[in-house]
Amino acid sequence: MKQEITRFAPSPTGHLHLGGARTALFSWLFAQKNKGKFLLRFEDTDKERSKKEYEESIISSLAWLGIEPDEDPVFQSKNIELHRTVALRLLESGNAYSCDCSPEQLNEMREKQIEQKMQPRYDGFNRDKNLPHKEGNVIRFKMPIQGKTSFEDKILGTISVNNKELDDFIILRGDGSPTYNFSAAIDDQEMKITTVIRGDDHITNTLKQINIFKSLEEPIPNYAHLPMVLSNTGKRLSKRDGAVDLLDYKKSGYLKEALINYLVKLGWTYSDQEIFSKEELLSLFTLEAVNSSPAKFSEELINFYNNHYINSIQIEDLYQLIIKEYDVSYKIDSNIHYLEILKLIREGSKTLLDLINQMQFFYETPQYEEKHKDFIQTNIEIISVFKENISTLDFSDLKMLENNIKEFLSSKDLKFPQLGKPLRLILAGRENAPSISQLLFFLGYEESLKRINLFLTK
Numbered sequence: 001m002k003q004e005i006t007r008f009a010p011s012p013t014g015h016l017h018l019g020g021a022r023t024a025l026f027s028w029l030f031a032q033k034n035k036g037k038f039l040l041r042f043e044d045t046d047k048e049r050s051k052k053e054y055e056e057s058i059i060s061s062l063a064w065l066g067i068e069p070d071e072d073p074v075f076q077s078k079n080i081e082l083h084r085t086v087a088l089r090l091l092e093s094g095n096a097y098s099c100d101c102s103p104e105q106l107n108e109m110r111e112k113q114i115e116q117k118m119q120p121r122y123d124g125f126n127r128d129k130n131l132p133h134k135e136g137n138v139i140r141f142k143m144p145i146q147g148k149t150s151f152e153d154k155i156l157g158t159i160s161v162n163n164k165e166l167d168d169f170i171i172l173r174g175d176g177s178p179t180y181n182f183s184a185a186i187d188d189q190e191m192k193i194t195t196v197i198r199g200d201d202h203i204t205n206t207l208k209q210i211n212i213f214k215s216l217e218e219p220i221p222n223y224a225h226l227p228m229v230l231s232n233t234g235k236r237l238s239k240r241d242g243a244v245d246l247l248d249y250k251k252s253g254y255l256k257e258a259l260i261n262y263l264v265k266l267g268w269t270y271s272d273q274e275i276f277s278k279e280e281l282l283s284l285f286t287l288e289a290v291n292s293s294p295a296k297f298s299e300e301l302i303n304f305y306n307n308h309y310i311n312s313i314q315i316e317d318l319y320q321l322i323i324k325e326y327d328v329s330y331k332i333d334s335n336i337h338y339l340e341i342l343k344l345i346r347e348g349s350k351t352l353l354d355l356i357n358q359m360q361f362f363y364e365t366p367q368y369e370e371k372h373k374d375f376i377q378t379n380i381e382i383i384s385v386f387k388e389n390i391s392t393l394d395f396s397d398l399k400m401l402e403n404n405i406k407e408f409l410s411s412k413d414l415k416f417p418q419l420g421k422p423l424r425l426i427l428a429g430r431e432n433a434p435s436i437s438q439l440l441f442f443l444g445y446e447e448s449l450k451r452i453n454l455f456l457t458k
């Protein structure tokens with residue numbers, strides 16, 4: 001069987017977003033699953049908008065997800081001479097023609113067609129004139145007029161269009177530069193791509209490109225068009241819902257495992273399984289199982305996956321990841337219970353930044369809100385009694401400490417919340433925090449006492 005070769009072909013005119021990352025991931029998974037190759041091609045012919053910085057950021061985003069191309073990236077701009085040569089060859093063989101229609105002529109044509117409620121397209125004015133090609137003229141591809149262009153999309157099924165709907169599109173501009181549609185087809189052929197996986201906004205391009213392959217008598221690749229990723233309201237993705245640089249997810253504390261799982265579930269299903277390791281994906285992924293309707297972005301789901309993976313990785317690895325990749329204003333391992341603190345707080349954390357934030361009160365005295373200060377003061381009697389007894393509590397063992405607190409409460413005939421609410425506010429600076437015994441145990445005797453004294457000495 002022929003080796004599968006796929007490619008991801010971003011234009012380096014911006015950072016990699018979720019939609020692009022999903023396209024790259026599906027191409028890469030497909031290549032891996034089929035023991036094929038995954039290539040990267042930068043479609044950088046738009047000199048004005050293409051930037052080195054975006055190439056680098058796309059490569060870093062892919063690398064973060066563990067997607068490495070099997071060969072050095074191809075730069076479309078370096079193949080322009082080849083594209084030009086092939087365009088001239090098509091002109092020679094009669095599969096393309098020179099055209100000198102002026103912009104005014106084309107405009108007039110367009111307006112007439114709109115008036116007659118026709119789809120605006122080049123009407124073939126110069127198609128059979130055999131004009132000698134000269135500078136300033138464009139070269140147009142001679143689309144077949146009869147019949148249909150069809151292909152079997154691996155996700156969307158049969159796609160077919162009457163050839164008369166397809167335009168004699170320009171392959172070489174008047175200044176000698178090739179157009180995107182043409183360059184992409186020639187590059188796919190040069191790179192021996194067997195399966196093109198890209199967004200469904202490229203279907204019309206595919207229909208044109210198939211005709212180019214036919215005219216060159218070259219094999220036509222397989223195609224898989226991925227339905228769009230829409231916002232949760234069904235619109236185009238905006239910055240608010242996922243159209244951000246993929247590396248921003250890393251910066252905000254998302255794990256790559258969560259991103260991969262989320263991206264793959266944006267349109268791909270395997271029974272009702274939700275969680276997939278990379279290894280599982282590499283053996284289970286098929287293009288045929290990609291949903292043919294658009295996927296919707298969901299912040300809730302991405303956070304669900306992130307919380308799942310934050311809680312699944314080895315605690316020591318989580319610690320290493322945090323200290324290597326993130327800025328933490330306190331020294332996590334300055335508390336001897338740091339791994340237990342991490343374990344405790346990660347349960348409710350959506351992101352690593354959230355986790356770092358939520359753990360802070362274990363290391364730095366909290367900033368108390370006024371309403372909390374007031375609440376503590378109205379309950380200061382109980383706190384004072386608790387403080388008098390604090391030295392009798394066994395801080396060396398969590399279980400013992402828990403029992404000691406229970407004993408203390410029953411000896412004073414107090415209900416748990418009477419002590420629990422104000423003490424939690426003193427120790428953690430917030431209502432939503434771990435249990436009193438955990439707080440006391442992880443903060444330790446000295447620090448707990450210090451925080452209690454902040455309120456008693458006033």
Ligand code: GLU
Nearest residue numbers: 009010011043184197198
């Ligand atoms: N450069 C195109 C884009 O960024 C991709 C074209 C392709 O995959 O063929 O949308």
